[in-house]
Amino acid sequence: MLGWEFPPYISGGLGTACFGLTRAMSSLGHEITFVLPQSVEHDPNTSSHVKLKVPTPGQVARAERRRGITRLAEIEGLENVTFRTIPAELRPYDRPADDETISEIERQLLIHEKEIATEEILTQATESAAASAADAPTKVLDGGSAPKKQHYGGDMFSEVHRYARLAMEMALEEGFEVVHAHDWMTFPAGIAVAAATSRPLVVHVHSTEFDRSGEHVNQRIYDIERQGVHAATKVIAVSLLTKNLLVKRYGVAAEKIEVVYNAIDKNGGTYAEPPAAIRRDEKIVLFLGRITMQKGPEYFLAAAKMVLEHVPNTRFIMAGSGDMIRKSIEMAAELGIGQKVLFPGFLRGDDVAKVYKMADLYVMPSVSEPFGIAPLEAMSHDVPVIISKQSGVSEILTHVLKVDFWDIHEMANKIIAVLRHPPLQRTLKEHGTFEVRRLDWRTAAEGCVDVYGKAIAAWRGH
Amino acid sequence: MPSVCFYFQVHQPYRLRRYSIFDTVHDYFDEIKNAEICRKVANKCYLPANQCIYDLIKLHEGRFRVSYALTGTVMDQFAAYTPEVIDSFKRLNDTGCVEFIAETYYHSLSFLYSRDEFKAQIKMHGDRIEKLFGQRGKVFRNTELIYNNEIAAAAAEMGYKAIICEGADHLLGYRSPNFIYRPPNADIKVLTKNYRLSDDIAFRFGNRGWTEWPLTAEKFAHWVNDANGCGYSINLFMDYETLGEHQWADTGIFDFLYHMPGEVMKHPHNNFKTPSEVVDTYDVSDVYDCHNLISWADTERDLSAWLGNAMQSNALQETYKLEAAVKAKGDEQLLSDWRRLQTSDHFYYMCTKYFADGDVHKYFNPYESPYDSYINFMNVLDNVQSRTK
Structure with missing residues (x-):
């Protein structure tokens, strides 16, 4: 299996999917060699939902000296997964250099004031939870330390190809039946490994260039994606939405694509806290995800403006980093709601759990969301959610509110309804918790294994 | 000598239009959609079904008889969108073989929340029916057959001689729904729905996976005959929209309806009666004791819907x-x-x-x-x- 992020240190995203899938496959008794682009970075604060043992820096260094071989078999539930890492500098959501990009320093400056305000709120919430007072972190915000190294250093495409070369070389030492590649950055590697070892290739599309960039696609990325889905014996799409897009925009035969929905781990984090006895009279609406064009931050803000006219005691938290953060901050100011919108930056670990605890509502206004694990996380944290109809996850969720991302009127209408009517919130929570529990990675893993079977059969017949 | 007692519920709500928190006009109902649905159902169900019933009454020279509960909201919509449906009900009424059942004008749950409003709506409904058809209902049914002893007592107090409700297994026990019952606390007769035979028509008729499919008039008449000696009245209570709307015409539902009365009456002891005629003819057999609210909805037969x-x-x-x-x-x-x-x-x-x-x-x-x-x-x-x- 070819991926680039493991274990996850952010909410949602590809790392979460790879982690959930491989663990479930491992428990089903399948052996997986997982090739990573770089050594696994791990911060004990982040992976709250699983016990992790990570290689020491010395191990990593030794591993990297041995051309990047390391085993993380001690990870609970991953007994059958072997990890191999390649020191390539791939970052999952990196974009090749882009004019919209702002420097880290500039970003920090812009959001500094917002952070102070948000910190106050987060601290209040922390204090209200007496039980956890002892270990309450004093530094709640870290302004996005996870993607801190997210510089667009070097040439992405040469990194992708370097990863492919090394993965191929490494693969020759391994025994396996199927090559499974996750998203475009590993597609060249997938193609190379499959060709060198005469194995069927399954590519797993978690997102496409059209989702990330709208109509302004990067031609080179599109070409790599196109090559990948055409070279593959079978394609796994994370939703019907993505499947249709692959048929329409990439010319893939529909019968070659299988839909396997993502899932979520049972417990939504270990941040155990008794429900706050005293509720603040302020309502909190949460946006949590990358602040990029794909995620629709401007629709969230436009709706926020309308909501505030009806429910003035509302705060909007936009947690995350991304290339539209500056634009979003400016837009909030232009709308005259700057005081009501907080940008805490990128949240991780306990801070994510904490912000869910505070939130009255989670909104995912994505313009294009192939799947969208984040709403599942919100639901598993007992937060009602509004999701855009332009998301894969809306195909499998019923106990949520759905809107078209562009329909800011309706978005505001629904946000107001949730804030004003506790019975609506309660009903969404009750059923949502139940619904989200039925979505497990085991089903997703079985789906993938099923696709492997089809790929192997097709490959033999080929 | 079982009688077959048909009661058809005829109802359409006033569906709301999309109304956001930003709307301020006092115009809440979706005229276009309501008119469209009313016309559609009139063409698929109300008009052909009324014609079929009319033909049956004529064919059997008054021996085929039915009852209807028309809600106030459906009568208002007929008047506004499909007045020909009102006319066809009037024509049925003129045969003298049709009884109209009393209920709340707005098909509401008012009994549970406001006794004043409940009574006001029943009176409104009665007045409307009387104006249209010149008869005043003597038998009452509450919205969705929501029922308990208290509702029966309220209906008795308002002068109704009978009330219609679901024949719930947990209340009947070993007893048949085909007898006449009374509540423990009031002087009123209770007609309990025979949900097996009713649902055979209303829900299972067009289901090809059903072991009894296809349901023919002969087969149904045979089941009616089976009740001979074990009950007075087989109460077939269902939504009128069953005919042609829930069970489309291509399932053969109208053919079934047209042939069934003839098959039933082949047995000389069988006949058709309206609810008033049933309670005038037969005596109470036992007590139907219902404390908790029941209804005819879903498998739960409770208020959870x-x-x-x-x-x-x-x-x-x-x-x-x-x-x-x-x-x-x-x-x-x-x-x-x-x-x-x-x-x-x-x-x-x-x-x-x-x-x-x-x-x-x-x-x-x-x-x-x-x-x-x-x-x-x-x-x-x-x-x-x-x-x-």
Whole structure:
């Protein structure tokens, strides 16, 4: 299996999917060699939902000296997964250099004031939870330390190809039946490994260039994606939405694509806290995800403006980093709601759990969301959610509110309804918790294994 | 000598239009959609079914008899969108073989929330029926056959000689629904629905997976004959929309209806009676003791379709909370709008019970989700409330 992020240190995203899938496959008794682009970075604060043992820096260094071989078999539930890492500098959501990009320093400056305000709120919430007072972190915000190294250093495409070369070389030492590649950055590697070892290739599309960039696609990325889905014996799409897009925009035969929905781990984090006895009279609406064009931050803000006219005691938290953060901050100011919108930056670990605890509502206004694990996380944290109809996850969720991302009127209408009517919130929570529990990675893993079977059969017949 | 007693429920709600929190006009109902549905169902069901019933009455020279409960909201919509349906009911009424059943004008759950409103709506309904058909109902049915001893007593107090309800297994026990019962606390006769035979027609008729499919008139008459000596009246209570709308014409439902009375009456002891005739003919056999509320909905036969979650009870409570303010205002339009919001369908749309499974609830639901329907309803109610100030 070819991926680039493991274990996850952010909410949602590809790392979460790879982690959930491989663990479930491992428990089903399948052996997986997982090739990573770089050594696994791990911060004990982040992976709250699983016990992790990570290689020491010395191990990593030794591993990297041995051309990047390391085993993380001690990870609970991953007994059958072997990890191999390649020191390539791939970052999952990196974009090749882009004019919209702002420097880290500039970003920090812009959001500094917002952070102070948000910190106050987060601290209040922390204090209200007496039980956890002892270990309450004093530094709640870290302004996005996870993607801190997210510089667009070097040439992405040469990194992708370097990863492919090394993965191929490494693969020759391994025994396996199927090559499974996750998203475009590993597609060249997938193609190379499959060709060198005469194995069927399954590519797993978690997102496409059209989702990330709208109509302004990067031609080179599109070409790599196109090559990948055409070279593959079978394609796994994370939703019907993505499947249709692959048929329409990439010319893939529909019968070659299988839909396997993502899932979520049972417990939504270990941040155990008794429900706050005293509720603040302020309502909190949460946006949590990358602040990029794909995620629709401007629709969230436009709706926020309308909501505030009806429910003035509302705060909007936009947690995350991304290339539209500056634009979003400016837009909030232009709308005259700057005081009501907080940008805490990128949240991780306990801070994510904490912000869910505070939130009255989670909104995912994505313009294009192939799947969208984040709403599942919100639901598993007992937060009602509004999701855009332009998301894969809306195909499998019923106990949520759905809107078209562009329909800011309706978005505001629904946000107001949730804030004003506790019975609506309660009903969404009750059923949502139940619904989200039925979505497990085991089903997703079985789906993938099923696709492997089809790929192997097709490959033999080929 | 079983009688067969048909009672058909005829109802359409006033569906709400999309009403967001930003809307301010006092125009809540979706004229276009309501008219469209009314016309569609008139063509698929009401007109052909009325014709069929009329033909049967003529064919059997008055020995085929039926009863109807027409809600006030459906009569209003007929008058506005399809007056020919009213005419066809009048023609049926003129045969003298049709009885009209009393109920709340707005097909509401008012009994549960306001006894005054409940009585007011029953009177409104009675007046309307009398004006149209020149008869006043002597038999009562509550919305969706919601029933308990208390409701039976209320109906007795209002002078009704019988009340219609579900023949629930847990209340009947070993007893047959084909006898006449009475509540323990009031002098009124109770007609219990034979849900097996009713549902054979209403729900299973067109189901090809059903072991008894296809259901023929002969087979059904045979089942009726089986009740001979074990009951007085086989009460077939169902939505009128069963005929042609829930069971489409291509299932053969109209052919079945047309041939069934003849087959039933081949047995000389069998006949057809309206609810009033049944209770005038037969004596009470036993007590039907119903403490907890029952209905004819879903497999649960309880109130969970309208009161199963927090949204539903909240919406209902908030609606009836406005009663005093609305009535004090003395604004006829406001009163009518508020009353149309009481129609049970609005709360049924908010049901989350089977939402994920996609079933009958979804089929009747104009909203994408129960949550959407609650939000829409509460926005309208909010506006109604603003008019009371």
